[in-house]
Amino acid sequence: MRLPFHLAAMAAGIAACCATAGAAAATTAIHCGQLIDTQAGKLLGETTVVIDGKRIVAVSAGHQVPAGATEIDLSTQTCMPGLIDSHTHLTGQTSPTQYTDQFRWNTADYAIRSTVYARTTLLAGFTTVRDLGDSDNISITLRNAISAGIVAGPRIFTAGGPIGSTGGHADPTDGYRSSLAGDPTPREGIINSPADAWKAVRQHYKDGTDLIKIMPSGGVLDESKSADNAQMTVEEIKAVVAAARDYGMTVAAHAHGAEAIRRAVLGGVDSIEHGTYMNEEDMKLMKEHGTWYVPTIIAGKFVDEKAKIPGYFPPQVALKAAAVGPLIQGTAGRAYKAGVKIAFGTDAAIYPHGDNGKEFGYMVEAGMPAMFTIQAATTHAAELLKQDKDLGSISVGKLADLVAVPGNPLTDIGLMTKVGFVMKDGVVYKQDGKPAQFVANLDQPILPADSGQGF
Ligand SMILES: [Zn+2]
Incomplete structure (x- = not known):
């Protein structure tokens, strides 16, 4: 199912609030037309990426949306890591x-x-x-x-x-x-x-x-x-x-x-x-x-x-x-x-x-x-960055940072200036080429840069 834009934007706003507030976020499934496997250096065909909260929990070939998941339709797009x-x-x-x-x-x-x-x-x-x-x-x-x-x-x-x-x-x-x-x-x-x-x-x-x-x-x-x-x-x-x-x-x-x-x-x-x-x-x-x-x-x-x-x-x-x-x-x-x-x-x-x-x-x-x-x-x-455990590929366990472009950037590199979908930490910031609504979270305490964990 494809969310109407205003609903997607609302969902993104809610996710922004709840993800940072520490509440459990709903499961999202992204249906990608193609996906760039940056670790293997390969362009894959139709792929579904499942996200729970901030992390990627499943990556599978084809169109396989788990029951109850909210689907994002990127079937005409090429997905890649943020x-x-x-x-x-x-x-x-x-x-x-x-x-x-x-x-x-x-x-x-x-x-x-x-x-x-x-x-x-x-x-x-x-x-x-x-x-x-x-x-x-x-x-x-x-x-x-x-x-x-x-x-x-x-x-x-x-x-x-x-x-x-x-x-x-x-x-x-x-x-x-x-x-x-x-x-x-x-x-x-x-x-x-x-x-x-x-x-x-x-x-x-x-x-x-x-x-x-x-x-x-x-x-x-x-x-x-x-x-x-x-x-x-x-x-x-x-x-x-x-x-x-x-x-x-x-x-x-x-x-x-x-x-x-x-x-x-x-x-x-x-x-x-x-x-x-x-x-x-x-x-x-x-x-x-x-x-x-x-x-x-x-x-x-x-x-x-x-x-x-x-x-x-x-x-x-x-x-x-x-x-x-x-x-x-x-x-x-x-x-x-x-x-x-x-x-x-x-x-x-x-x-x-x-x-x-x-x-x-x-x-x-x-x-x-x-x-x-x-x-x-x-x-x-x-x-x-020494952050390869969390970033750099669309893999199970990594942070849900995913972007998409309308076509194949391997044959048209100019598409890299036309990113139409942006997800960071499981939150949608841009969809269908338009910014999603962003709701500032003013309830989260700002920790000092190094919060001095432990003694
Ligand atoms: Zn500089």
Whole structure:
């Protein structure tokens, strides 16, 4: 049976309330026309997925709806696991006024916008994100509000603010006049020794981050000279990684330059982000160390395009954007051929939130098979997050995160920008291409980020 839209929306609203309130949710059966088995890398035919509460309890071939289950008809769609973007910044979005907004906007201005970016991301089919750099720990608050059911958005694993060195890509005061710049410290993520690195990671743990983001190379959007120079020592990176491991956290490294990539891999990071000037030696090292690569091709293309508009970026930034932007897609293609492990990530915020799905087409253009790009955004990304027990495939026991597109994305990768059905944690957020009604749950207590279970 196909639920009329208003009933489905109502059911979704009730489910949102009750699932977060801890009450038992009804059984739902999703009838998929086709289903992508991301673990086997296979397109399956007609499949029924049964969901009880937040979890998948059965996956079977054909149309087999258990008695009493509510059916969702996706018989004209291709189902796949909820998508994972391994590189987002849900607390901002590039604009020509961003460099002056930061002197006028309060934390709350960014925080309110972040709830809109989060919802947009979820409705585009991304049920989980790794958030890699915010300010004022807004992404931690956003994560908590989403998991408490107050606002709609993807499941967030956040790094909080980035960690880097004085004058580097993580320094929030690059380009400021000296009387405004001050001297940011490990509390603000700025480190200049292994001891500082330990302090900064422990501060992040105290603040409630899930992982750590470092900036061992220059970057494009800050107002310093180089996008690719090395900005952290191997000893500093090793200290970050060792401290992060103490708290069960992974480390993501923004790095454009070859030397910075080499140092980050030797330092033991889990992933290299962007990787623009990655050379053969870096690729060999990444394979030896099992380091993931998260290319973010769409961000490169977007900044290259905007660099051509006079005044969109400050002059120094425009120069760097035009140099770095066009190269990432080629690097991604070479890394794929070399056999480097690749996880899907886009650097959302650099381009408008919600366009995340365009990255699939750019990855295919770079030479990756369509199935591989979908695995990059599901099984691979779940493994990078160390959440593969719960995420990344439509399998019994995993969280009920499921999206669907109208057709076969393996023959038309553009369909990945047309996600029409979104379920997260067993709750429907989008159906028939339309957002479902979302009812905020204001009764759930918000726990501090680390609620200090046990003694
Ligand atoms: Zn980024």
